[in-house]
Amino acid sequence: MSNNTQEILDLYKASVMPTYSPSVVISSGKGVTVRDVDNRPFYDFTSGIGVHNIGYGNGRVVEAVQGQAARLTHCSNLFVNEPAARLAAKLVALSGLDGKVFFCNSGAEANEAAIKLARKWGAANGGRYEIVTMRQGFHGRTLATVAATGQAWCQQDYDPLPTGFAYADYNDLESVKSAITDKTVAVMLEAVQGEGGVTPATPEFIEGVRALCDERNLLMICDEVQCGMGRTGTWFAWQGYNVKPDLFTLAKSLADGIPMGALVSNAKLADVFTPGSHASTFGGNPVAAAAALAVISVIEDEKLLQRANEVGALFREALQSFVDKYEKVLEVRGKGMMLGLVIDGDPKAVVDALRDQSLLALTAGGNVVRFLPPLVLNESDLEDAVDMISEALDTVFG
Numbered sequence: 188m189s190n191n192t193q194e195i196l197d198l199y200k201a202s203v204m205p206t207y208s209p210s211v212v213i214s215s216g217k218g219v220t221v222r223d224v225d226n227r228p229f230y231d232f233t234s235g236i237g238v239h240n241i242g243y244g245n246g247r248v249v250e251a252v253q254g255q256a257a258r259l260t261h262c263s264n265l266f267v268n269e270p271a272a273r274l275a276a277k278l279v280a281l282s283g284l285d286g287k288v289f290f291c292n293s294g295a296e297a298n299e300a301a302i303k304l305a306r307k308w309g310a311a312n313g314g315r316y317e318i319v320t321m322r323q324g325f326h327g328r329t330l331a332t333v334a335a336t337g338q339a340w341c342q343q344d345y346d347p348l349p350t351g352f353a354y355a356d357y358n359d360l361e362s363v364k365s366a367i368t369d370k371t372v373a374v375m376l377e378a379v380q381g382e383g384g385v386t387p388a389t390p391e392f393i394e395g396v397r398a399l400c401d402e403r404n405l406l407m408i409c410d411e412v413q414c415g416m417g418r419t420g421t422w423f424a425w426q427g428y429n430v431k432p433d434l435f436t437l438a439k440s441l442a443d444g445i446p447m448g449a450l451v452s453n454a455k456l457a458d459v460f461t462p463g464s465h466a467s468t469f470g471g472n473p474v475a476a477a478a479a480l481a482v483i484s485v486i487e488d489e490k491l492l493q494r495a496n497e498v499g500a501l502f503r504e505a506l507q508s509f510v511d512k513y514e515k516v517l518e519v520r521g522k523g524m525m526l527g528l529v530i531d532g533d534p535k536a537v538v539d540a541l542r543d544q545s546l547l548a549l550t551a552g553g554n555v556v557r558f559l560p561p562l563v564l565n566e567s568d569l570e571d572a573v574d575m576i577s578e579a580l581d582t583v584f585g
């Protein structure tokens with residue numbers, strides 16, 4: 188490790204609370220590659236954890252951010268800014284839900300907004316408040332979203348948590364049915380689970396949840412914070428199924444790293460929030476909104492939904508060859524450019540070996556190596572990356 192990296196890591200460790208344990212100090216990024224402070228390149232197959240779907244350093248985002256920063260970096264929500272209005276209209280159009288948008292700053296905050304909106308609607312519809320979420324799901328780190336997440340590792344030591352959540356098993360419709368009571372107002376899930384293990388919903392399950400919600404007058408909420416914005420080959424992962432949620436949330440990839448979250452509703456829920464009933468100072472920030480508008484244009488103009496499908500299929504094929512080759516590599520999971528390798532053992536060992544090969548990847552669900560490459564990945568970079576993955580797997584399992 189060089190002096191640059193060591194000095195900054197020492198500073199960081201002395202002064203930043205240890206909620207993560209990072210070992211690479213990143214100073215720049217372009218396309219699918221980041222560089223550390225010693226100018227060493229890495230393929231970033233985390234996309235900054237699902238953020239840089241369009242790759243790092245896209246010129247149109249840089250220009251949009253610089254231009255907007257020079258004009259206006261903030262105005263309160265007592266006034267309107269044009270990028271936020273245009274972005275809301277664009278998200279509504281892309282969703283096809285005919286509803287409206289609430290803007291905030293993160294995935295957890297978007298999910299909080301979804302939970303509050305569902306409760307507000309439930310208060311007027313039978314006094315119902317309980318939300319059924321999936322045991323392997325992930326919805327964020329605020330108290331309410333930790334309660335929604337329903338996993339012991341993220342709830343431990345934070346009692347008392349907000350109540351009003353019940354848990355069901357993902358891809359098990361009977362389990363969702365039995366979690367529903369006369370107090371249930373909504374079912375909340377990811378169409379493709381990220382942190383929980385890169386698991387896509389089966390069509391029967393997600394369509395069954397929709398039918399169940401219709402039958403029992405419940406809201407269906409999709410958390411698209413990780414699987415949204417083209418990641419799985421459609422704008423929103425739920426669009427890969429024959430369902431329409433009542434509400435869905437976005438954040439991570441929405442504004443290419445400028446913090447932004449959004450809750451998108453259908454027509455029925457468009458006016459449940461009224462003046463004063465919910466708020467966020469920075470929600471709809473004009474710099475973030477300008478960045479998000481640029482992100483959407485890039486995805487459209489560079490046909491990145493199609494690329495996510497095409498390059499994702501090639502990547503999946505390559506990963507499948509490792510399942511065939513190594514006894515301890517069990518299965519490929521995921522959709523589009525959201526892919527996981529299920530490992531018999533600790534995925535951390537593989538992620539560390541990948542980093543030594545100069546490729547950044549993530550773990551998920553305790554036994555999965557998770558890959559979220561930028562959707563702009565081309566075939567030749569993919570080939571390089573697959574060689575690195577091959578080397579790393581050889582080191583760990585060879």
Ligand SMILES: *Cc1c(COP(=O)(O)O)cnc(C)c1O
Binds near residue numbers: 298325381411413414
């Ligand atoms: C990351 C994530 C969140 C939390 O988003 P933050 O911006 O970190 O609050 C919520 N849901 C899902 C599915 C996520 O992947």
